Amino acid sequence: MKIYNTLTGKKQEFTPIEEGKVKMYACGITVSGEAHIGHAYQALIYDIIRKFLEKSGYKVTYARNYTDVDDKIIAKSNQTGIPADEYAEMMIKNIDEQMARLKVDDPTLWLKATQSIEDIIEFVEKLIEKGHAYPTEKGDVYFSVESFPSYGKLSHRNLEDAMNGVRVDNDEMKKNPLDFALWKSAKEGEPSWTSPWGEGRPGWHIECSTMNRKAFGDEIDIHGGGRDLIFPHHENEIAQTEALTGKQFARFWIHNGLIKVNGQKMSKSLGNSLFLKDLLDKYSAETIKFALLQTNYRGDINVTDNLFPDAEKHLYEFYKIILAVENAFGKADGENKEIDEQFNKAMADDFNTALAISNLFGLFKAIKQKLNAGDSSATADVSQIRKTYSLIGLFEEDAKAVVDAFDSKNKEDIPAEVKAIADERFVARQNKDWAKSDELRDKLLSLGYSIKDAKDGYTLTKN
Numbered sequence: 001m002k003i004y005n006t007l008t009g010k011k012q013e014f015t016p017i018e019e020g021k022v023k024m025y026a027c028g029i030t031v032s033g034e035a036h037i038g039h040a041y042q043a044l045i046y047d048i049i050r051k052f053l054e055k056s057g058y059k060v061t062y063a064r065n066y067t068d069v070d071d072k073i074i075a076k077s078n079q080t081g082i083p084a085d086e087y088a089e090m091m092i093k094n095i096d097e098q099m100a101r102l103k104v105d106d107p108t109l110w111l112k113a114t115q116s117i118e119d120i121i122e123f124v125e126k127l128i129e130k131g132h133a134y135p136t137e138k139g140d141v142y143f144s145v146e147s148f149p150s151y152g153k154l155s156h157r158n159l160e161d162a163m164n165g166v167r168v169d170n171d172e173m174k175k176n177p178l179d180f181a182l183w184k185s186a187k188e189g190e191p192s193w194t195s196p197w198g199e200g201r202p203g204w205h206i207e208c209s210t211m212n213r214k215a216f217g218d219e220i221d222i223h224g225g226g227r228d229l230i231f232p233h234h235e236n237e238i239a240q241t242e243a244l245t246g247k248q249f250a251r252f253w254i255h256n257g258l259i260k261v262n263g264q265k266m267s268k269s270l271g272n273s274l275f276l277k278d279l280l281d282k283y284s285a286e287t288i289k290f291a292l293l294q295t296n297y298r299g300d301i302n303v304t305d306n307l308f309p310d311a312e313k314h315l316y317e318f319y320k321i322i323l324a325v326e327n328a329f330g331k332a333d334g335e336n337k338e339i340d341e342q343f344n345k346a347m348a349d350d351f352n353t354a355l356a357i358s359n360l361f362g363l364f365k366a367i368k369q370k371l372n373a374g375d376s377s378a379t380a381d382v383s384q385i386r387k388t389y390s391l392i393g394l395f396e397e398d399a400k401a402v403v404d405a406f407d408s409k410n411k412e413d414i415p416a417e418v419k420a421i422a423d424e425r426f427v428a429r430q431n432k433d434w435a436k437s438d439e440l441r442d443k444l445l446s447l448g449y450s451i452k453d454a455k456d457g458y459t460l461t462k463n
Contacts, residue, residue: 334380
């Protein structure tokens with residue numbers, strides 16, 4: 001099995017610290033609001049990585065955290081009038097419900113920052129003792145970046161690059177503008193805890209390092225998170241953890257790509273966040289997974305207007321073939337080891353779900369040919385696809401229910417105006433007038449309809 005390691009910048013053969021066992025940690029959600037598609041994607045990816053490691057024979061202990069005390073949470077608390085701890089718990093409950101609807105399994109261990117305050121204080125005290133951190137007169141504690149010579153090795157930056165790459169809080173008490181907070185002195189109205197430096201709360205970076213060490217000890221096999229966390233969050237985790245232990249913190253650093261919406265980075269400031277609840281109200285969990293997993297986990301996903309409708313249609317076509325096989329030969333049974341081996345080969349090459357999904361088109365084409373030829377071995381193929389692809393959350397539903405639901409959703413009468421545009425576009429395509437065809441397709445989209453071309457016609461679907 002080969003995994004791309006951000007630390008080395010290349011794919012490497014995976015070897016765990018302890019034979020047959022994997023210790024894996026992924027940075028979870030800061031619970032300052034509802035779960036969006038980026039949160040869902042990250043949770044889905046590491047759930048799949050855990051499951052494939054288990055399929056490959058490893059005993060995996062997988063930990064995720066909820067950041068439940070943080071500047072953003074405090075800001076939401078002040079905005080809503082709900083105490084920060086109550087607001088965080090409310091958001092955790094809400095997010096858990098949406099992840100359950102998406103059918104993403106819980107990790108082995110759930111960790112929360114507020115349950116590790118004593119451990120965080122002890123961690124910071126030891127860093128001060130070792131000369132890697134210093135308290136200020138105000139009651140803040142900072143990590144001294146210059147005390148850790150290899151700072152920047154994950155993001156492949158030197159200190160000068162790092163200075164240019166991050167917004168620096170120029171507290172006059174800092175020895176170096178790049179030094180980062182391990183402990184923040186209390187401000188009025190904020191949650192705080194008693195520490196040797198006065199009332200305060202932990203900095204964001206120290207939370208993950210402490211929770212990791214509390215769960216696993218000094219070293220872990222895999223640390224994951226979104227690519228936006230490489231710098232400064234994961235860089236700072238490495239610095240403070242390795243400064244304390246003198247050991248390599250994580251062997252493999254894995255980072256998933258980011259979500260873009262129509263080519264733009266998803267952000268609250270742009271107002272283009274896609275909330276998981278809204279997506280699940282419109283599409284099935286399998287449709288969302290199929291759409292997201294068509295891109296390799298390290299690449300960015302561009303969510304266009306067609307991404308989820310197209311995924312829904314592909315799944316519908318696949319389930320129609322499954323239903324036809326079941327109607328012809330009975331419920332799917334048997335196995336086809338080649339299908340499973342093909343899937344395993346794709347996933348063993350840096351968890352390539354994109355390749356695994358693209359393989360489905362050829363597999364279902366072959367099944368359809370077998371069905372047309374009356375070859376009952378099609379049922380073994382379907383059975384194996386259901387077993388194998390359940391690892392990434394696909395083909396776990398009743399085929400008839402999926403087909404009926406799609407047909408019902410799309411059986412609305414199409415207005416004559418829309419049908420006329422679609423007919424005109426069909427003629428344009430026959431005449432190879434591609435510019436006109438594209439213009440009419442965009443017009444259909446503006447009216448809320450997607451069109452799928454076929455050799456002898458087209459299919460219209462209401463978005």
